[in-house]
Amino acid sequence: MRSAVRLLLPLAATGLCVGLVAAPASAATATTAAETWKWGPTASSDYKGWASGSVRSSSSGLRIAGDLYDAGGARTCSWVTIKWLTDHGRYRTATFRNCSQSTPRAFRVNAGYMLLAKARVCRGTATRVTGRCSRWERVWTQGG
The missing domain is CATH 1.20.5 (Single alpha-helices involved in coiled-coils or other helix-helix interfaces)
Incomplete structure (x- = not known):
C-alpha cells in the first residue's frame, strides 16, 4: 500500500x-478588452458636412460608429456613406443623413468580419445626394 x-x-x-x-x-x-480605432474627420468638398468616429472590435466582428454633422443652410443635408469589404469578398454600403444644423446624428454599422472600410461625406437634399462629395477615405484596413 x-x-x-x-x-x-x-x-x-x-x-x-x-x-x-x-x-x-x-x-x-x-x-x-475590445480594441478601438479612431477615424476622421472626413468633410464634404464644400466643408459644410463632416463625419468622424471609431471602429470597435466585438465578439461578432467590427462595428463602425460615428457622428455626422451638418453646417449647411436651410433645406440642405449632409450624407455619409460607409462602404466595407466583407471577408467573403463582397462590398456592402450603409448611408445616413443629417438635416439638423443644431445636433449631430449618431450612426452605427455592424460590419462583421471585414477586410477594409471607407467613408465618404456628401451634400444633398432631404431625399437624395446632390454632389459636393469628399473622396473615399480609409476608415479601417485589416493589418494596418
Whole structure:
C-alpha cells in the first residue's frame, strides 16, 4: 500500500502544478478588452458636412460608429456613406443623413468580419445626394 502511495504522490503533485499554471492563461483570454480605432474627420468638398468616429472590435466582428454633422443652410443635408469589404469578398454600403444644423446624428454599422472600410461625406437634399462629395477615405484596413 505504501509503495502505491509513493508512486501516485509525484503524479498527483505534477497534475496539480499543471492545473495551477493553466488556470491563469485561460482566465486572461476570457477578459480580453475590445480594441478601438479612431477615424476622421472626413468633410464634404464644400466643408459644410463632416463625419468622424471609431471602429470597435466585438465578439461578432467590427462595428463602425460615428457622428455626422451638418453646417449647411436651410433645406440642405449632409450624407455619409460607409462602404466595407466583407471577408467573403463582397462590398456592402450603409448611408445616413443629417438635416439638423443644431445636433449631430449618431450612426452605427455592424460590419462583421471585414477586410477594409471607407467613408465618404456628401451634400444633398432631404431625399437624395446632390454632389459636393469628399473622396473615399480609409476608415479601417485589416493589418494596418
